[in-house]
Amino acid sequence: MMKRLQVFGPGCAKCKQLAEQTEAAARTLGIEYTIEKVTDLAQIMQHGIMMTPALAVDGEIKVVGRVPSAQEIEKLLS
Amino acid sequence: MENMDMEEQGYRDRESGGLERPRIPGRWFSRLGVRSGGMALACGVGWWVVYSQLASFAKWLTYDLLALTSGSHLSSAIEFFIYEVPKVLMLLVLVVFGVGIVRSFFTAERTRAILAGRRESVGNVLAGLLGIVTPFCSCSAVPLFIGFVTTGVPLGVTFSFLIAAPMINEIALVLLFGLFGWKVAALYLSTGLAIAIGAGWVIGRLRLERYVEEWVFQMQMGAGADTSAGLTWPERVRYGKDAVREIVGKVWPYVVLGIAVGAGIHGYVPEGFMARIMGKGHWWSVPLAVAIGIPMYSNAAGIIPVVQALLGKGAALGTVLAFMMAVIGLSLPETIILRKVLKPRLIAVFIGVVGTGILIVGYLFNFIF
Numbered sequence: 001m002m003k004r005l006q007v008f009g010p011g012c013a014k015c016k017q018l019a020e021q022t023e024a025a026a027r028t029l030g031i032e033y034t035i036e037k038v039t040d041l042a043q044i045m046q047h048g049i050m051m052t053p054a055l056a057v058d059g060e061i062k063v064v065g066r067v068p069s070a071q072e073i074e075k076l077l078s
Numbered sequence: 079m080e081n082m083d084m085e086e087q088g089y090r091d092r093e094s095g096g097l098e099r100p101r102i103p104g105r106w107f108s109r110l111g112v113r114s115g116g117m118a119l120a121c122g123v124g125w126w127v128v129y130s131q132l133a134s135f136a137k138w139l140t141y142d143l144l145a146l147t148s149g150s151h152l153s154s155a156i157e158f159f160i161y162e163v164p165k166v167l168m169l170l171v172l173v174v175f176g177v178g179i180v181r182s183f184f185t186a187e188r189t190r191a192i193l194a195g196r197r198e199s200v201g202n203v204l205a206g207l208l209g210i211v212t213p214f215c216s217c218s219a220v221p222l223f224i225g226f227v228t229t230g231v232p233l234g235v236t237f238s239f240l241i242a243a244p245m246i247n248e249i250a251l252v253l254l255f256g257l258f259g260w261k262v263a264a265l266y267l268s269t270g271l272a273i274a275i276g277a278g279w280v281i282g283r284l285r286l287e288r289y290v291e292e293w294v295f296q297m298q299m300g301a302g303a304d305t306s307a308g309l310t311w312p313e314r315v316r317y318g319k320d321a322v323r324e325i326v327g328k329v330w331p332y333v334v335l336g337i338a339v340g341a342g343i344h345g346y347v348p349e350g351f352m353a354r355i356m357g358k359g360h361w362w363s364v365p366l367a368v369a370i371g372i373p374m375y376s377n378a379a380g381i382i383p384v385v386q387a388l389l390g391k392g393a394a395l396g397t398v399l400a401f402m403m404a405v406i407g408l409s410l411p412e413t414i415i416l417r418k419v420l421k422p423r424l425i426a427v428f429i430g431v432v433g434t435g436i437l438i439v440g441y442l443f444n445f446i447f
Contacts, residue, residue, distance in 0.1 A: 041297075045224055045225065045298065046298050048300035050218065051213065051215070051221070065186065065213055065218065066213070072316075
């Protein structure tokens with residue numbers, strides 16, 4: 001099944017790091033995914049996110065305000 | 079109390095020879111929790127044993143192994159360096175780990191829920207305290223500000239939070255404690271908090287809501303997920319470890335550099351060198367220190383070597399404290415970020431009120447000490 005991944009953040013260093021780690025984790029797991037980088041403030045707020053970066057999997061927010069380890073992201077995706 | 083419980087539990091585990099014991103229903107800990115509790119205790123004891131031996135180790139290394147003569151500039155500088163580097167790094171690891179665990183309980187969502195609809199006075203105090211324990215990065219200042227003010231946190235209370243979060247920094251606290259003792263550390267903590275509470279209260283009283291950009295209030299704030307709920311203890315411990323890896327991994331060169339500067343001062347530079355320009359005698363030294371500090375931006379670890387150099391050469395405590403607070407509490411990048419949501423008038427009031435608070439602290443300490 002296709003996973004819809006969204007990384008929220010205005011483009012800070014940590015946001016890029018989270019996006020890279022998430023993609024790396026998805027590739028390791030060999031799942032099909034789409035990844036979207038949400039940089040628009042209004043959209044970030046609509047999701048109720050106050051700390052960036054944040055990660056949502058299939059629309060559900062899983063991580064807020066930090067960059068988790070690769071293993072943790074893999075666990076969130078599987 | 080919890081540690082005692084776990085220790086006892088771990089002990090009984092060993093006694094029963096590792097046999098599966100029936101789970102006691104309703105107890106909060108799991109077997110995994112017991113094991114990590116035991117490990118935490120072992121780590122704590124090991125930490126303390128090493129820490130308490132550092133002073134004699136530094137002496138032994140300097141005077142026995144390197145066979146330096148006691149009392150010379152060189153030997154006292156070397157002893158200082160060998161003692162302080164592991165001491166401060168160990169303190170840093172301990173505190174950053176502890177703060178990481180505490181922060182796993184306080185997300186921005188939870189803090190906002192606590193602060194929403196608070197009366198101002200109580201709200202300012204709470205916001206200041208929560209500013210210390212809530213994870214914060216100035217890059218999140220804008221979404222945080224919008225999230226707070228659109229969901230019923232008063233403007234002044236929001237400011238108390240936004241002032242306390244960068245101003246009271248755990249790294250600065252540990253370094254001040256390690257290098258200057260608990261009194262200076264406690265002064266920094268309590269006055270930083272007082273400024274955050276006071277400045278937020280004043281901004282709230284001034285009724286400046288109209289100087290927040292209008293579009294802020296049109297933002298639709300969605301219900302956020304509180305990711306802190308239901309974390310297990312091993313997960314919280316991992317938060318702590320992540321914090322250590324990230325923060326200590328980043329700041330240790332500054333710490334070593336700072337202590338090297340301190341060691342140089344300790345051994346060589348005569349006291350009273352800075353007393354002429356930044357000493358108590360000059361009323362203008364505090365405002366000057368604040369004026370220089372505001373446009374400067376440095377992380378807390380980077381500013382401590384400077385603090386150490388200034389204090390070591392005889393600058394007054396209040397002046398140095400004011401300088402440090404101006405650098406880490408009021409930074410140009412954060413102000414530029416906040417300009418997105420605040421009109422220039424409110425930015426000016428923010429800098430003015432916080433700057434005045436820092437000035438008062440500077441004068442107060444120069445007066446007391």
